[in-house]
Amino acid sequence: MTASPATAQSFLDALNRSPQPAAARPAAARPQAAKARPRPAPTPSVRTVTLVAGEPGSTALDTAYDLTTGLGTEGPRVQAVLGPGGERAITDVLRTRGIDMGILTTADLKRAEAEDVGRQVVYIAKLHNVELHALARRDIAHLTDLDGKMVNLGEAGSSTQEVARRVLQHLGIRYTEANLGQAEAAARMRGGEPEGVAASFFLTGKPAALYAGLPQADGLHFLSVPYEPGLGDIFYPASLAKADYPGLIGPEEGIDTVAVSSVLVAFDWPERTDRYRQLAAFTAALFAGFDRLRAPGRHPKWREVNLAATLPEWRRFKPAQQALDGRARQPAASGGGTAMAGGGAR
Numbered sequence: 001m002t003a004s005p006a007t008a009q010s011f012l013d014a015l016n017r018s019p020q021p022a023a024a025r026p027a028a029a030r031p032q033a034a035k036a037r038p039r040p041a042p043t044p045s046v047r048t049v050t051l052v053a054g055e056p057g058s059t060a061l062d063t064a065y066d067l068t069t070g071l072g073t074e075g076p077r078v079q080a081v082l083g084p085g086g087e088r089a090i091t092d093v094l095r096t097r098g099i100d101m102g103i104l105t106t107a108d109l110k111r112a113e114a115e116d117v118g119r120q121v122v123y124i125a126k127l128h129n130v131e132l133h134a135l136a137r138r139d140i141a142h143l144t145d146l147d148g149k150m151v152n153l154g155e156a157g158s159s160t161q162e163v164a165r166r167v168l169q170h171l172g173i174r175y176t177e178a179n180l181g182q183a184e185a186a187a188r189m190r191g192g193e194p195e196g197v198a199a200s201f202f203l204t205g206k207p208a209a210l211y212a213g214l215p216q217a218d219g220l221h222f223l224s225v226p227y228e229p230g231l232g233d234i235f236y237p238a239s240l241a242k243a244d245y246p247g248l249i250g251p252e253e254g255i256d257t258v259a260v261s262s263v264l265v266a267f268d269w270p271e272r273t274d275r276y277r278q279l280a281a282f283t284a285a286l287f288a289g290f291d292r293l294r295a296p297g298r299h300p301k302w303r304e305v306n307l308a309a310t311l312p313e314w315r316r317f318k319p320a321q322q323a324l325d326g327r328a329r330q331p332a333a334s335g336g337g338t339a340m341a342g343g344g345a346r
Helices: 005-017 059-069 086-095 106-115 159-170 182-191 274-288 300-304 318-329
Strands: 048-052 077-081 101-105 121-137 149-152 175-178 197-204 220-222 236-240 255-267
Touching (some): 048 059, 048 274, 059 077, 059 101, 059 255, 086 101, 086 106, 101 159, 106 255, 121 182
Antiparallel strands (some): 121 197
């Protein structure tokens, strides 16, 4: 059968469209291998220690902030973690991943002794004293007027709760406990509700910024807290004065209270671990740069700290003791003792 002209033309078009053999196609240009770039040097890991501190407005938090910024670059970076303090801080140091240190009080440590915590926790330094503040409504003239009233003892498990409970129970004062933040408690007291919060306790170093903006016109004032030897050997007599709180204390007025010491503690890592080495480096930086923490602009409580103060029945972190021993061997002319001086938390 003879193909029609149209069929022949379609056959020729199909041939033209069919792919050429591989040999007939021009070879594609082979890409040149990229020049190998030098691998960047590995970034050294940041040396870090983590410190759990106190609740907002507390001296413990101010102390932690100064440690994060005041030691320069000589030691590892210090990270501060907010916490209520007290028994929670002990738990964090013992069991929370990544926590190396905590700022506690001697009242917290006294309570922890029963749990044999001393085998796992060491202290780096005994710090300054922290005073018990008892802020009350104007209709509460004396501590005994709190009998039968609602009293705020701060966050549950906090150092404030532990110390305030001990004082009130020792004095035989019955009360209904509230667990509020300090700012909220002050606001409720200013409201003047007869059945509301009558007083709020706060364990913190003076002067506390929390009270700076509270004038007597708000109807609030501090109560005196008597010191009695029966409270225990961790308590000291203390006082609040007009210089501490000009808006709340009169020129001739003095407010008696009690105090305990704050302590910088650490988990007792094995000596050959990286965490131990980081803590040792931090401790060396603390002792070497301590004078910077006492400089103007830092919390005034640093000027009370005596790094050589001891804490009976507790073990000092070995590098801290070695730093103290080294300073004790230095000649007096070298000035090596200045970093240990202080007004003295006892």
